[in-house]
Amino acid sequence: MSSTDTALSARDFKSSQEVKWCPGCGNYSILNQMQKVLAETGATKENTVFVSGIGCSSRFPYYMDTFGFHGIHGRAPSIATGIKIANPDLNVWVITGDGDGLSIGTNHLIHTIRKNIGLKIVLFNNRIYGLTKGQYSPTTEFGKKTKSSPWGTIDYPIHPICISIGAEVTFIARCVDVDVQCMQTVLRRASEHKGTAFVEIYQDCNVYNHGAYSFASDRKTKLDNVLYLEHGKPMIFGKDRDKGIRLNGITPEVVERGKGIAVNDLLIHDEKAPEPTLAYLLSRMHFPDYPEPVGVFRDVEEPAYENLLMNQIGEATEKLGEGTLESLFNAGDTWTVN
Amino acid sequence: MSTATKKKESAATSAAEKGIKELPHAAVRFAGDSGDGMQLAGTQFTNTTAVFGNDISTFPDYPSEIRAPAGTLGGVSGFQVNFGSHTVYTPGDEVDALIAMNPAALKMNLKELAEGGILIINTSEFTKSNLQRAKFETNPLETDELSRYRVYKIPITDQVLEAVKDTGLGTKQAARCKNFYALGLAFWLYDRPLDTTLHWIETKFARVPAVAIANTLALKAGYNFGETAEIFPVRYKVDRADLKPGKYRSLTGNQATALGFVTAAKLAKKPLFYGSYPITPASDILHELSYYKNYDVRTFQAEDEIAAMNAVIGAAYAGNIAVTGTSGPGSALKQEAIGLAVMTELPCVIVNVQRGGPSTGLPTKTEQADLWQSVLGRNSDCPVPVIAARWAAACFDTAIEAVRVAVKYMTPVFMLSDGYLANCSAPWRIPEPSELKPIEIKHADDPETFQPYQRDENGARPWAIPGTPGMQHRIGGLEKEHITGGVCHFPENHERMTNLRAQKLANIARDIPDQKVFGNKNGDLLLVSWGGTYGAMRQAAKYLIEADRKIGHMHMRWLNPMPSNVGDILKRFKKILVCELNAGQLRFLLQAHYKVDTLGLNKVQGLPFKINDIVKKANELLGGK
Numbered sequence: 001m002s003s004t005d006t007a008l009s010a011r012d013f014k015s016s017q018e019v020k021w022c023p024g025c026g027n028y029s030i031l032n033q034m035q036k037v038l039a040e041t042g043a044t045k046e047n048t049v050f051v052s053g054i055g056c057s058s059r060f061p062y063y064m065d066t067f068g069f070h071g072i073h074g075r076a077p078s079i080a081t082g083i084k085i086a087n088p089d090l091n092v093w094v095i096t097g098d099g100d101g102l103s104i105g106t107n108h109l110i111h112t113i114r115k116n117i118g119l120k121i122v123l124f125n126n127r128i129y130g131l132t133k134g135q136y137s138p139t140t141e142f143g144k145k146t147k148s149s150p151w152g153t154i155d156y157p158i159h160p161i162c163i164s165i166g167a168e169v170t171f172i173a174r175c176v177d178v179d180v181q182c183m184q185t186v187l188r189r190a191s192e193h194k195g196t197a198f199v200e201i202y203q204d205c206n207v208y209n210h211g212a213y214s215f216a217s218d219r220k221t222k223l224d225n226v227l228y229l230e231h232g233k234p235m236i237f238g239k240d241r242d243k244g245i246r247l248n249g250i251t252p253e254v255v256e257r258g259k260g261i262a263v264n265d266l267l268i269h270d271e272k273a274p275e276p277t278l279a280y281l282l283s284r285m286h287f288p289d290y291p292e293p294v295g296v297f298r299d300v301e302e303p304a305y306e307n308l309l310m311n312q313i314g315e316a317t318e319k320l321g322e323g324t325l326e327s328l329f330n331a332g333d334t335w336t337v338n
Numbered sequence: 339m340s341t342a343t344k345k346k347e348s349a350a351t352s353a354a355e356k357g358i359k360e361l362p363h364a365a366v367r368f369a370g371d372s373g374d375g376m377q378l379a380g381t382q383f384t385n386t387t388a389v390f391g392n393d394i395s396t397f398p399d400y401p402s403e404i405r406a407p408a409g410t411l412g413g414v415s416g417f418q419v420n421f422g423s424h425t426v427y428t429p430g431d432e433v434d435a436l437i438a439m440n441p442a443a444l445k446m447n448l449k450e451l452a453e454g455g456i457l458i459i460n461t462s463e464f465t466k467s468n469l470q471r472a473k474f475e476t477n478p479l480e481t482d483e484l485s486r487y488r489v490y491k492i493p494i495t496d497q498v499l500e501a502v503k504d505t506g507l508g509t510k511q512a513a514r515c516k517n518f519y520a521l522g523l524a525f526w527l528y529d530r531p532l533d534t535t536l537h538w539i540e541t542k543f544a545r546v547p548a549v550a551i552a553n554t555l556a557l558k559a560g561y562n563f564g565e566t567a568e569i570f571p572v573r574y575k576v577d578r579a580d581l582k583p584g585k586y587r588s589l590t591g592n593q594a595t596a597l598g599f600v601t602a603a604k605l606a607k608k609p610l611f612y613g614s615y616p617i618t619p620a621s622d623i624l625h626e627l628s629y630y631k632n633y634d635v636r637t638f639q640a641e642d643e644i645a646a647m648n649a650v651i652g653a654a655y656a657g658n659i660a661v662t663g664t665s666g667p668g669s670a671l672k673q674e675a676i677g678l679a680v681m682t683e684l685p686c687v688i689v690n691v692q693r694g695g696p697s698t699g700l701p702t703k704t705e706q707a708d709l710w711q712s713v714l715g716r717n718s719d720c721p722v723p724v725i726a727a728r729w730a731a732a733c734f735d736t737a738i739e740a741v742r743v744a745v746k747y748m749t750p751v752f753m754l755s756d757g758y759l760a761n762c763s764a765p766w767r768i769p770e771p772s773e774l775k776p777i778e779i780k781h782a783d784d785p786e787t788f789q790p791y792q793r794d795e796n797g798a799r800p801w802a803i804p805g806t807p808g809m810q811h812r813i814g815g816l817e818k819e820h821i822t823g824g825v826c827h828f829p830e831n832h833e834r835m836t837n838l839r840a841q842k843l844a845n846i847a848r849d850i851p852d853q854k855v856f857g858n859k860n861g862d863l864l865l866v867s868w869g870g871t872y873g874a875m876r877q878a879a880k881y882l883i884e885a886d887r888k889i890g891h892m893h894m895r896w897l898n899p900m901p902s903n904v905g906d907i908l909k910r911f912k913k914i915l916v917c918e919l920n921a922g923q924l925r926f927l928l929q930a931h932y933k934v935d936t937l938g939l940n941k942v943q944g945l946p947f948k949i950n951d952i953v954k955k956a957n958e959l960l961g962g963k
Binding site for chain 1: 388391582613640
C-alpha cells in the first residue's frame, strides 16, 4: 500500500535500526523532533530523502524510515543537490555537523546556499569532533583544551550563521537541542521554505564537550541568555522579560526595560527584510556579552535553483520543440554521400 | 622521407594535368597569432572540405594562454586539416602547405612543413619588431633558410586593408579580416567552393553588416589573388572520398561525446544529468550539453570537481542518467567519490579527457597517462570499468556503451578520451535513430521482494529510486551486508563483498566483444595500442602490411576488464610493441595480467603519434629492409 494513503505518525518515521548514539546525546532530541515534524507536515516516506556526510550526526539517515544516503565527508550538500535536480519533487534534507559541514565541506555548504537549491540543511553544532574522539572543530571556542589542542586552540572559530548570510541564504534559523518547542517550529518552517533552508542546532556532546551550551539549555538561566526571535515583535528577553535589545549607532546593546526605555526604543525583528543586515547583526550576538538569538533570523523568497532550471528546460522546449534524436543528429552543416 | 610521403608524391605526379594537379590527400596548416582567427579559418576550411565530400581529420594546436602578447612565440595558434579521397586516419605527419601569418607562426610551425611544401607568408607582419618578438636574429625572408620550400610572399594584411577600405571599418578591425583572406587563398589553392563559408558569414554576422561585408570581401580577395596573380604554377584537387553512403556531419570528439550522452539518455527514456567543473580540454562537453535544454539535459556547473562527482552520484541515486566530465587533475579529485559510487553501486559515467601531466601539466596538450589512475586510482580494492574512445566520431558510440554498461551492471564507468580526440574533428555518418538499440532500465518497485544488495545474473543490485512507494532504504559509503545492504563490518562479509565487486567487473568481460586484430593474426610483431592513437596506429599498420611485414595491430577499446581473448592474441606474435602516449601504462597492465614480455613505444611530448614514429620503430624491431 502506498504510504500516501494514510496519515503517518512520528513513530512511522522510525526505522528498524537500533539507534547507536551515546546515551544522553543531544541527537536523540533532534531525531524525535524531526520525526514529529515530518508527521505533522504530512511528509511521505517515499518522497523524503535524508542525506548526510561523516560524523556522529551523519548516522541520522539510518534511523529514519525514509530514503537515506550516508555519503562521504563534507559532500552531503552536493549529493543532495544531484538528487534534488534529478527529481525536484522530493523533500531532501541534509544532515551535517560542524566538522562535516564547516571544515571539509564548507565549500559545498556555501555554494549550495548561494545557489538557493531547495535543500533543508540541518547542522548539528556541538563544537567538537565526536566520532574521531574529541579533537577541536571549526566552531570550538578559542583557547579550548581538547585532545588535539592540549595547550588550548589557537584557531578562531567560524560562525555558521554569519557565513551563510554572506552566501545570501534565504532561510536561516537556530535552536537548542533541548528546546523541543523551538526546534519543532524551526524545522517546520524550514520544511516549508522554498530554496535553501539552513538550521543550526546547538547540540550537546555529553562525552567530549558536555555543557558547551549550558548557558542556553539550563532551565534556570536560559531565559536570561537566549533571545527568542519573533517576526514583527520587539526584542525582549529575560526570565521576567525585563531586558531588551536596542541599537546604539550600529551596535546592538542590552538594555533594561523601564528606567526610561520604552518598547518603542527596542529593535523590532524583521525576518522578511530584503537586506540581511539585521540578521547579520543578530548572528554576531554571542554569550556572555549578549543573549544568543534563537528562532528564525531570516526568511525571504527567491526562486529556487531547481525551479529556475526546470523553467529553462520548459522554455527551451516550448521555443525549440521537444528534442528528438532526429533533430539532435541533423543539426549544423550536413552533407550527403551517395 | 616517410612511406606516406613517398606514396603521396607518386600518386600526385601521375594525376598531374594542365594547371590542376590531383592529389590523394593534402594537409594544410593555418598558423598565426592567437588573436588572428586561425581556429576559425581552419574550421571553415574543414567544413567546406567535409561538405565537398572528402574524408578529413583535423588538429587544432593552440596555446593555454588566452591571449599571450601579440607576435610572441607563446601566442601562436595553429589549425591543421588533412583531407583525402580515401580514408584519412590522422591530421597528417607533416603538412603540404603552411600559411604563416607572422614571424612567430613561421618559427613555431616550419618544422611541420614537408620538404618542398608550399609556404605562404604574410609579409606585412614581418616588421622589425615582430621579428624580434619571434626571436629571429635575421629576417628569414632575406636569407636562404627557406630555400627548401616553395615560398609565396604575400602582403596579406596590406591587401586586406585595401580590399575592405570602403566598408568604413577602422584599421584594427579591418585587419582582423585577414584570416578570411588566408582562407580564400587556401580555397583557391585546393579548388574548394566558397559558398559554405559565405553562408556562414552571412548568418554569423547578420547583426553587423559591415563586418559581414568586410569578411566577404577579404575572403574573395584571397581567392581572387590566387586566381589572377599567377604566382602559383598549379592548384590542387583532392577528389571526393569513397565514404559509406549516408548523411554526414563533422564532429569533434567533445561534440560526439556530448551527443552520445544525450542519445543514451533518450534511448533510456531518462533525463540526462551532467555535473561538471570547467577544465581544459573537457569544458566543451559542458558547453555543448548546456545548450540542449529542450532534450531535458540538466547541466550543473559545480563549485569544484568533488561537488560535480557527488552531485552525479545523487542524480544517479534519484534515477537520472548521470555523467561528469573532467581531465586528469579533476579525475584525481573525484576518486574518493568514485569509490562511493562503487560502494553504493550506482550507475554513472566519468569522462576523462586526458591531458599532459602530472599536476597541472600541459592543459592544452594531449596524453594518455590517466590509464593507471582510472584502473587503479582509488583507496582499497575498487574496480571500475574503463573504456576508451579511439576516434573523434567514435566518442559517440563509446559514450552510449559506457552508459549501457553502467546501468546494466550498476557501476560507475570511466570513459577515456584525450585532448587530441576532444578537439580534432572527423566526419560522422548520421545514424537512423531506429538503428540504435534502446537502453532498458527497470527500477525495483516491489517492496515485498526488494533487498537493496540482492544481485541479478549480471551481479548487479536493484536500482530503487526515491519517490517509489514502499521502497525506502538506506545506502552509503560504509561496507554493506550481502543482500540486505545493511551496514556490516563482519570480516567474512567484507571479503565476500570485495569478491562480488570484482566478479561484477569480470562479468562485463563476458559481455564485451572479442578483441579484434587487424592484419596478420600471428607473426613477427603485434602492435598494441588504445584510445586516441588509433588513426596513426592503423595507418602505420597498413603501410607495414603493404610492405609485406608480418605484423598485426590490436587496438584496445575496453581496458578494464580486457576482452577475454587478449591473452591468446599476445601469445601468437614473436614480439609485442605497446605504443602509448605515456611512459608505459598499458604495457604494465598487460604484463601484470598476462605475464608476457612486451616492448614499449612511448611518446610523452604532449603530441599525438606520427605515423612515421610507429613505422620507424616497427621496422627497427623487424630488421631487414
